[in-house]
Amino acid sequence: MVPEGWEKTRLDEHITIKHGFAFSSEYFDPNGEDIVLTPGNFYEEGGFRPLGEKQKRYDGPIPKDYILSPGDMLVAMTEQTPGLLGSTLFVPSVDRYLHNQRLGLIQKLEGSNINLNFLHLLLGMPSIRRRISADSGGTKVKHTSPSKITGLDVLLPPLPEQKKIAEILSTWDRAIETAEALLATARTQKRALMQTLLTGKRRFPEFEGQEWREVSIGDVAREVSIRNKENAALPVISCSKVVGFVNSLDYFKKQVFSDDLSGYKVISRGQIGYPSNHIEEGSIGIQNLYESALVSPIYTIFEPKPEIDAMFLFRVLKTDLYRQKFAAATNASVDRRGSLRWKAFAQIKVPLPSLGEQRRINAAHDAVDDEIQLRSEQAKKLRTEKKALMQQLLTGKRRVRVETADAV
Structure with missing residues (x-):
């Protein structure tokens, strides 16, 4: 049912989509002044994603028709990552950006009554994305075309209402951006803590002057190897690169372990483990999920002795410095695990350091971890609330009041 005052229309009555240019990799240069946009520059839900040092830069001949202007609207026509197909962004005002292949430049037709900010929101709706995906081509990588996107039937409210809806939802975007900026700051603080507190470069005043020792892991921990001979039905866990141990079924969404668990190893709460065949990837975790759990036989398990705090040792071993040490010790290479x-x-x-200083360092890290969790939950809540509001506003289930000034 079409809401009162809205119209059902096809996008090709309002926009065209122009293909990008195939810039030659011969001229890709990390020191180039121009930035070549790629599908990686799109967030799955829509919006511009900065890539930092990974951003493709260009130093070569440029067809003038493929130099983008600030505020230009692009759509991803290749699904580089799941959910990306149909995502849109607006070109930032900083730097000069180039219109690359696999991206479509959306241009409004003269006389159209569509607002591009509203269209950006519309193309971010799950129902629209599903339609784009269902009509896509490709086997391993999905792709779409300008005609498939412009052939979509959509519901459009009057232009003043489109603008008002876009304005309302933009306030949620700003709140989400603020929450995510605070989250990024907390994560940066954590990295700084790990680089300074865990190496003794930064000390708490009460421990100044107390010397740190350097010891072998074998001096402060012992290997533990207990097999699940009774084939007990304990939860099976695996080690991820980022967070440490996770429940295997929950994390992988399928069973990735053997039906016969009698050869698996038992790992108790507070013990640390790593897959012996690829620890250099950063896969090491402390078991704090269950009283007892099971890991694959390929895992090495150890427990700290009383003079070292288990969480302190885990945090030290989780730093980039120790990932490099593990890689060196395994003689791992880019093409081969060690x-x-x-x-x-x-x-x-x-x-x-002393046990007291270890625990003081842990407390500082715990405080930052708590803030990261809080900021993450805040950002997630805002995104969920925005998604629910979008569903109501963009379908006309909830109407906005447009004042006379707004309609001008």
Whole structure:
């Protein structure tokens, strides 16, 4: 049912979409002044994603028709990552951006009554994205075309109402951006803490003057290897690169372990484990999910001795410095994983402050982790609330009041 005052229309009555240019990789240069936009510059839900040092830059001949202007609207026509197809962004005002292949430049037709900010929101709706995906081509990588997008039937409210809806939802975008900026700041603070507190470069006043020792892991921890001989039905966990141990079924959404668990290893709460065949990828975790759980036989498990706090040791071993040390110890390369068994692992040196300072460092990290969790939940809540509001406003289930001034 079409809401009162709205119209059902096809997008080709309002916009055209222009293909991008195939810029030659021969001229890609990290020091180039121009930026070549790629599907990686789109957030899945829509919006411009900065890529930092990974951004493609260009130093070569440029057809003038493919230099973008600030505020230009682009749509991703290739699904580089799941959910990306149909995502849109507006070109930022900083730097000069180039219109690359696989991206469509959306241009409003003269006399059209569509607002591009409203269209950006409309193309972000899950129902629209599903229609774009269902009509896409490709086997391994989905792709669409300008005609498939402009052939979509949509509901459009009057132009003043479109503008008002876009204005309302933009306030949610700003709130989300603020929450995500605070989250990014908290994560940056955590990285700084890990680089300074865990290495002794930064000290708390009450511990100034107390020397740190350097000890081998084998001096402060012992290997534990208990097999699940009774085939007990304990939860099976795996180690991720980012967060440490996760429930295997929940994380992978399918069973990735054997039906026969009798050969698996038991890992108790507070013990640390890593897959012996690829620890250099950063896969190491402390088991704080269950009293007891199971891991694959390829895992090495160890528990700290009383003179070292388990969480402190885990945090030290989770830093980039130790990832590099693990890679060096395994002789791993870009093309090959390395193996690191307990005998060699136990020889790696770690810093050891007093137990009191270890716990003080842990407390500082816990405070930052709590803030990261809070900021993450705030951003997630705002995104959920915006999504629900979009569904109401963009379908006409909830109408906005347009004042006379807004309609001008």
